Amino acid sequence: MSMDKINGTIVKGIGGFYYVEAADTLYECKARGVFRKNKVTPFVGDHVTVSLEKDGTCTIEEILLRKNSLVRPPVANIDQLIIVVSICDPSPSTLIIDKTIAAAEDKGIEPVIVISKSDLKDCQWLIDIYQTTGIPLLTISSATGEGVEEVVKLLDGKISAFTGNSGVGKSSLLNRIDSRFHLQTGEISQKLGRGRHTTRQVEFLKLGENTYVADTPGFSSISVERYDLVKKENLQYCFREFEPYLNQCKFVSCSHTCEKGCAVLKAVEEGVISKSRHESYLAMYNEVKDLKEWNMK
Known part of the structure; x- marks a missing residue:
């Protein structure tokens, strides 16, 4: 039976061991087998709940909600x-x-x-x-x-x-x-x-x-x-300099690739948006435009 449970943050992971910092103390932990069963891997930076056993064993019991x-x-x-x-x-x-x-x-x-x-x-x-x-x-x-x-x-x-x-x-x-x-x-x-x-x-x-x-x-x-591909529908929001122009395009479904009346393309032509950045956007858009959800996992 566990002596206690504490919350901490994983600051290192190596060889199946995780080092959790909590209350200015570093605990060497193993993760519960259920994580492997559920195909969940603890990451460095995860906020976790750790059980402290009487024999000195420390085990990660729960991974708390990640913000990213x-x-x-x-x-x-x-x-x-x-x-x-x-x-x-x-x-x-x-x-x-x-x-x-x-x-x-x-x-x-x-x-x-x-x-x-x-x-x-x-x-x-x-x-x-x-x-x-x-x-x-x-x-x-x-x-x-x-x-x-x-x-x-x-x-x-x-x-x-x-x-x-x-x-x-x-x-x-x-x-x-x-x-x-x-x-x-x-x-x-x-x-x-x-x-x-x-x-x-x-x-x-x-x-x-x-x-x-x-x-x-x-x-x-x-x-x-x-490993962290961006979905086609999200890509335009990942180029923050596009943001002022996204609602100014002629068509709501504008992909900002070749459409007439595209405010983003106009900004590129005027030099307000870097041509290099837009070329990257085009390459990325073409890479993911036909990918299905399961292809991106």
Whole structure:
């Protein structure tokens, strides 16, 4: 029989064990078999109820309601998704950036773009694409420390997850933010042009009171956009710069792809909406327009 039950938050999961933080104490827990039976996986960030047995065993009994979650990386209840993009080595893909932004927007997670390696190459062309979207945008250099303090301020009091393709400098950035982390960084493969995965687990790292970050170098932006596809009918709402024009189109069912009288297309023609962003929207729309519900699970 259980001695007690407490509520806490999963801050680490590895090898079938979950580490739950509750009342300034860390408990090593296993999950009830019923979760596996019901095909439910506890995620880092989940608020859970844990039973404390007399023999010292701790068991996750219940996963409380999630406000959001991502499949890859497997995290829940986060406030913002920090999308780290390097301006070079590897070069950025605006389509992957936009797919990752859309996945976050669709989940009610605030996307933040962090352009790294700003000391190596001019970032202005990428800034020009995103500075009118309303999405927070920072440029940083982990080598020089430029912009790192602004990232720290952005993290304060929030739960954040980092994502981005391997080699863009996620771990280097976190190491610069707080040297206690000592996260392993990977070199870029010159042959493949991408980095080796250096972190194989998701873990919340505590930066301060109510401030946590999940470093997920083993999971890339490609993972997010592949596993968290946005439904066709929701896609227009995942491009926040479209919002002022959505009720101005000639046709209520406008897909904003080719219709006459489309206010979004007019805004693109006038340069108010970035052509690059709209091209990403078209690619994403064409990818999901014929998918059925079961194809997206």
